[in-house]
Amino acid sequence: MEKISAVKGMQDIFQPESGLWQYIESLIRDEMSAFAYGEIRTPILEKTELFVRGVGDATDIVKKEMYTFSDKGGRSVTMRPEGTAPVVRAMNEHGLLTSGDPISKYYYIGPMFRYERPQKGRLRQFHQFGVECCGSESPYIDAEVIQILYNVLTKLKLSDISVRLNSLGCAECRPVFRQSAEKYFSGIKDKLCPECAERITINPLRIYDCKTPSCKENIAGAPVILEHLCAGCKDHFNEVKYALNSIKVPFVTDALLVRGLDYYTRTAFEVTSKHLGAQDALGGGGRYDGLISELGGPKTPAAGFGMGIERVIIAMKNQNVAPELKTGCTAYIVPLTKNEAGYAFKLLDILRKANISSQMAVSEKKAGAHFKDAEKTGADFAVIVGEDEIKNGAPTVKDLRKRTQQSVSETELANYIARNL
RNA sequence: GCGAAUGUAGCUCAGUGGUUAGAGUACCAGAUUGUGGAUCUGGGCGUCGCGGGUUCAAAUCCCGUCAUUCGCCCCA
Numbered sequence: 001m002e003k004i005s006a007v008k009g010m011q012d013i014f015q016p017e018s019g020l021w022q023y024i025e026s027l028i029r030d031e032m033s034a035f036a037y038g039e040i041r042t043p044i045l046e047k048t049e050l051f052v053r054g055v056g057d058a059t060d061i062v063k064k065e066m067y068t069f070s071d072k073g074g075r076s077v078t079m080r081p082e083g084t085a086p087v088v089r090a091m092n093e094h095g096l097l098t099s100g101d102p103i104s105k106y107y108y109i110g111p112m113f114r115y116e117r118p119q120k121g122r123l124r125q126f127h128q129f130g131v132e133c134c135g136s137e138s139p140y141i142d143a144e145v146i147q148i149l150y151n152v153l154t155k156l157k158l159s160d161i162s163v164r165l166n167s168l169g170c171a172e173c174r175p176v177f178r179q180s181a182e183k184y185f186s187g188i189k190d191k192l193c194p195e196c197a198e199r200i201t202i203n204p205l206r207i208y209d210c211k212t213p214s215c216k217e218n219i220a221g222a223p224v225i226l227e228h229l230c231a232g233c234k235d236h237f238n239e240v241k242y243a244l245n246s247i248k249v250p251f252v253t254d255a256l257l258v259r260g261l262d263y264y265t266r267t268a269f270e271v272t273s274k275h276l277g278a279q280d281a282l283g284g285g286g287r288y289d290g291l292i293s294e295l296g297g298p299k300t301p302a303a304g305f306g307m308g309i310e311r312v313i314i315a316m317k318n319q320n321v322a323p324e325l326k327t328g329c330t331a332y333i334v335p336l337t338k339n340e341a342g343y344a345f346k347l348l349d350i351l352r353k354a355n356i357s358s359q360m361a362v363s364e365k366k367a368g369a370h371f372k373d374a375e376k377t378g379a380d381f382a383v384i385v386g387e388d389e390i391k392n393g394a395p396t397v398k399d400l401r402k403r404t405q406q407s408v409s410e411t412e413l414a415n416y417i418a419r420n421l
Numbered sequence: 422g423c424g425a426a427u428g429u430a431g432c433u434c435a436g437u438g439g440u441u442a443g444a445g446u447a448c449c450a451g452a453u454u455g456u457g458g459a460u461c462u463g464g465g466c467g468u469c470g471c472g473g474g475u476u477c478a479a480a481u482c483c484c485g486u487c488a489u490u491c492g493c494c495c496c497a
Contacts, residue, residue, distance in 0.1 A: 005488080008488080008489090059495095060494085060495050060496080061495085061496080064422080064495095065495080065496090082496095082497085112497075114495090114496080114497090116494095116495075116496080117422080117423090117493095117494085117495095118489090118490090119490075119491060119492070119493095120490080120491070120492090121496095121497080122495085122496070122497080123497095126497060127497090128497060129497095130497095195494080209495095211493090211494090259496090260495065260496060261496095277491085277492090278491085278492065278493085279495090279496070279497075281496065281497060282497075283497065284496080284497070306497060307497065308496085308497030309497085310497080311497060312497090334456095336455060337455095366453095366454090366455085366456090367455050367456050367457090368453080368455090368456060368457060369449090369457085370456085370457085371456060371457035372457050372458095373457090374457075375457055375458085376457095382456085382457085384455080384456080386455060387455090388455090396455095396456095398456075398457095400457075403456095403457085403458095405456085
């Protein structure tokens, strides 16, 4: 029979790699508890409409990267390509955004799906840690959200990261700016790459982000959003920077930073690492004051970000800061023949009840081979059960690290191992 | 969606038209009948990604296809 492989761009994660995931996730959960954010878990499948409306039908994500299909009832559903729209949907649906309520602060960790060409740091199923903070337009919320991402990355011992910060303006000043950008780029349309030429009318802001050398040159003379912010946005941006400075989160302002999702207003930020390949963003996010009402909720300002866990892992490995994680068990029980298997199984039960990580050899091999296996599983002790041991009611406990062994009574077994661990 | 590279043993790879396709490593057995890091001996390593074509002869050359990887694009 032919082997069945995993779906393109989707990975299996198992030991010892999964230990690294648990380490990262628990660090995140600790940090979120310090920031008083609760966890939210939303379905992987949502109505397609949610992303079309939330993420924006002009974005690449919606235009060509979604796993969309019809379910058996003929409804168009989509495997979530990002976390913000589902979280907002859930909060709206459960009435968590009623005005007067305290701010809603939630985080999530889970898989996202985008139909893209896989490469280093880019998968079709990838995992994001994200936070959404809804209900306030305070610049301290922007700073808090950026701080969370910065703290998590720093606590994971990543260095050489940089936080880039920009303001994209609001519903008042952005349209004005957009118009002047449109005007400017229309004038030099023939000098732009084909994609950017199309972007002029669809979303001229995206041109600022283009990496084509010819476009980059032309952007130099273009109007800059930061210089066209309204007074409110300018103040807000300054206050975000002030707040970040006061808690010593380093950042650089980057007037060309534009994010690929349509819903961002005012603050936009991205954290990149020098230790990644072409896909160098570890995470990014910003403020989205218009999204919640766009999705049918009350007019509610909000901010958040998403962080790619696979990319964080790549950076950790490249920087050699992934912790050494112990795998395997503490005790490996070796019945020398199948005659001793029954008694050995009972000892196994005793150890497990004492919370000592244990397993038993179930294949028939000669003793030497069993010890090799024990070593490979990472066991610290082998518990040998042969004819003599059963006769004496005392298995032989062998310390695989010291290469010493000793007869220990059945009743003392768990204590002995716990003591000598 | 575009471009490039790669695909041979479980793993890392050699093998550019000529016997029965190789090495290292890992694995199994024995030397050591109840004791794992070494050594020695022996053993199975295989649809050479898949399909077609050229040829007396193809892992090798050609075409197609699939997969993986890297880059573009985009993003986490």
